[in-house]
Amino acid sequence: MSVMTNIKRKLFSEQATPYVLLLPAVIMILIVVLFPLIFSLYTSFTGYKLTRPDTLFKLVGFRNYVRIFGDWDFWVAFFRTVGFLAVVINLEFLLGLGIALLINKITWGQRTMRTIMMFPMMFSPILVGFQFKFIFNDNVGILNNALQGLGITEAAIPWLVDGWLAMGAIAFAEIWMSTSIFAILLLAGLFAMPKDPLEAAQVDGCNAWQTFRHITLPFLMPFAYIAMTIRSLDVARAYDVVDTMTGGGPAGRTELLWTLIARTGYDSANMGMANAMAYVSIILSIAFTYYFFSKLVAARRYMGGAL
Amino acid sequence: MTEVSLSQVVKRYGQLEVVHAIDLEIRHSEFVVLVGPSGCGKSTTLRMIAGLEEISGGTIKIGDKVVNKLAPRDRNISMVFQNYALYPHMTVRDNLGFGLKIAKHPESEIQNRVEEAAEILGLGMLMDRLPAALSGGQRQRVAMGRAIVRNPDVFLFDEPLSNLDAKLRVQMRTEIKKLHKRVNNTIVYVTHDQVEAMTLADRIVIMRDGHIEQVGTPLEVFDHPVNTFVASFIGSPPMNQLEGKVVDGGKSGLQITLADNILIPVPKRSKNRVSVGQDITVGIRPDDLTPVGHGMKEDGETVSFDLTVSISEPLGTETILFSSIGAKEVQGKMLNPRPIELDERLTFNLAMDRVHLFDAASGQNVLGDANG
Structure with a gap:
């Protein structure tokens, strides 16, 4: 009796309330995130094939890891992902910066522009993939139709068939979809920027470019690092757009880590191997996040905690 | 020799005229204070001299040069802002040297001049700190250091002390006066505080509603106010x-x-x-x-x-x-x-x-x- 009341009192005490209220969420996260994470880590050390459930208990040690590290296709996909990420994020940053600077200059319709800018982010990546697949299709795509109709090119350009062009087309789709993340965050940075240092720089002898280079840009970089952290996570796990546009083809020339992982895990049913790849890819993502975050933390020092 | 002369200077924002054809002659190495209640056009006038605001009419000359159309960087002025306007991502040392670096002075010369300014203002211990790690008075000092490093023809001060607490304000006031004695450049200083104006100025310019009401030495405007406005504004x-x-x-x-x-x-x-x-x-x-x-x-x-x-x-x-x-x-x-x-x-x-x-x-x- 007294034990029950004791438990009751503890459960309903003021200190306990937040923990009790958080408990369902914690349990859900454990079920849908932590357990699968541990489970997949475990399977990466087994020869688990989806078609043969008994292999789930066949421990193979580091064999999966040894195999993928010796696998040329894996490294190609790995470095293609890194390269793709570098190109996409840099282009998005430059375009987003340009857009933010222009929108910051206009005085009429600023809010409307901000809203319009977010439209691409509202589409599902699958739909964006299909949309660009249609645009870049070499036979019926509107891009080739337009180019030929205007007499700019004679023959159809094989946008999604040539390896380099296909990679470019996918990059274009990614950039179209997500440049606004950079634009919106950098615009927020521009709005928050104090005017005085800009004027001080003018008096100190800076022309417009020098003011931008030495004052505006350093102020905006923390905002850019936030966008880069978000986008590096996004792009490192790019799957939907690639899968709908090219499916990793032609002949694996647009294969990125996650299309390769999906192919290995589901098409070839090598779930153990796929999970090993997935863990390598997670380490890649962590590395990028860590890099941008340390940049952000360094930049926050001079922002005086304003971010 | 650097005189600053304003003749028939007008500032309009659209239809609204905020500075009405003012004339003012500032002599070489003179400390002139523009004073008046907020909205009297004193800051606008200073910013027109700096080139941060366009001039709607009249002419402004610095030395013998008409500067109406010149960018701020071509006027050889330096300015101390009310909110200090330090570059937040640069250390004190880089803040001080920034103008010289942009003007492409040699590294050794930049270093010497920065050290000299730091010495004058007692910034030696703070050189490697970021502005965020400085107190208000220290930031003010850095802002002044940044202004003197460039050895400009004219110093412009835009209410530099109004963000400081009362005690520090009195202390910095004395330092500004000492600084002027030492560098002896022409100074145009804006404030709404008549005590600051009286204590600092060689000549005071009292402004109201975009007009100059009276120009004179502190004692002249105190002893012989031209109208009731000046009379009520000066003196406490x-x-x-x-x-x-x-x-x-x-x-x-x-x-x-x-x-x-x-x-x-x-x-x-x-x-x-x-x-x-x-x-x-x-x-x-x-x-x-x-x-x-x-x-x-x-x-x-x-x-x-x-x-x-x-x-x-x-x-x-x-x-x-x-x-x-x-x-x-x-x-x-x-x-x-x-x-x-x-x-x-x-x-x-x-x-x-x-x-x-x-x-x-x-x-x-x-x-x-x-x-x-």
Whole structure:
């Protein structure tokens, strides 16, 4: 009796309330995130094939890891992902910066522009993939139709068939979809920027470019690092757009880590191997996040905690 | 030699004219303070000299050069801003050296000049800190250091002390004055604080509503305010202003009647400038309204009358006495103070040779010229 009341009192005490209220969420996260994470880590050390459930208990040690590290296709996909990420994020940053600077200059319709800018982010990546697949299709795509109709090119350009062009087309789709993340965050940075240092720089002898280079840009970089952290996570796990546009083809020339992982895990049913790849890819993502975050933390020092 | 000269300078924002054709000559190595209430156009004027605001009309010359169309960086000026405007991502050292770096001075020279400025302003210990890690006074010092490093023709100060606490403000005021003595450049300084203006300036420019009301040395504007605005703006506590009327006192000559049947003679120097029946605003500085036995040297012509002291504010060396004449509150000063009873009635001496007379309708000093 007294034990029950004791438990009751503890459960309903003021200190306990937040923990009790958080408990369902914690349990859900454990079920849908932590357990699968541990489970997949475990399977990466087994020869688990989806078609043969008994292999789930066949421990193979580091064999999966040894195999993928010796696998040329894996490294190609790995470095293609890194390269793709570098190109996409840099282009998005430059375009987003340009857009933010222009929108910051206009005085009429600023809010409307901000809203319009977010439209691409509202589409599902699958739909964006299909949309660009249609645009870049070499036979019926509107891009080739337009180019030929205007007499700019004679023959159809094989946008999604040539390896380099296909990679470019996918990059274009990614950039179209997500440049606004950079634009919106950098615009927020521009709005928050104090005017005085800009004027001080003018008096100190800076022309417009020098003011931008030495004052505006350093102020905006923390905002850019936030966008880069978000986008590096996004792009490192790019799957939907690639899968709908090219499916990793032609002949694996647009294969990125996650299309390769999906192919290995589901098409070839090598779930153990796929999970090993997935863990390598997670380490890649962590590395990028860590890099941008340390940049952000360094930049926050001079922002005086304003971010 | 760097004079700054403004002639017929106008600033308009669309239809709204905020600075109305002002003329101002600032001499070489002169410390000029623009002062006035907020919205009087003083900061706008300074920013036009800096080139941060476009000039809508007239000409501004720095030295012999018309600078109307020149960018700020081509004017060889430096400016200290109200909010310091330090570059947040640069250390104190880089903040100081930034202008020189942009001007592509050699590294060794930048270092020497930065060290020198740091020495003058006592920034030695702070050179590698970021602005976020500095106190308000230190930031102010860095902002001033950044201005002097470039050794410009003209320094512009835009209310540089208004974000500091009272004690630090007084201290920095002295430092600015010392700095001017040392570098001896032309300085244009904007403030809304008349004490700052009085203490710092070689000449004060008092502005109101986009017009220049009076230009003069601190003592000139204090002793000879051209109108009631200048009179009330300069001096603390402010000048008492009482409504009166000129009457013919027969044998005693022209007199002015105030409320409560107080009658004062028109001072000799103003005799020919007022006429019977004219409405007059009488300006009396609290320093010139003192209880008998508690004033300054009491030579010259005085008028005495009794007033009831409602509030007294002892300040140590003097006590401010609040009383009223008619419905108007007046302040007087008691030197060598003694304790004052509640509602004590005292006889006050009014020093007539320092009384100011203004035409009530126009607000202009009846003596007309500022240096009368």
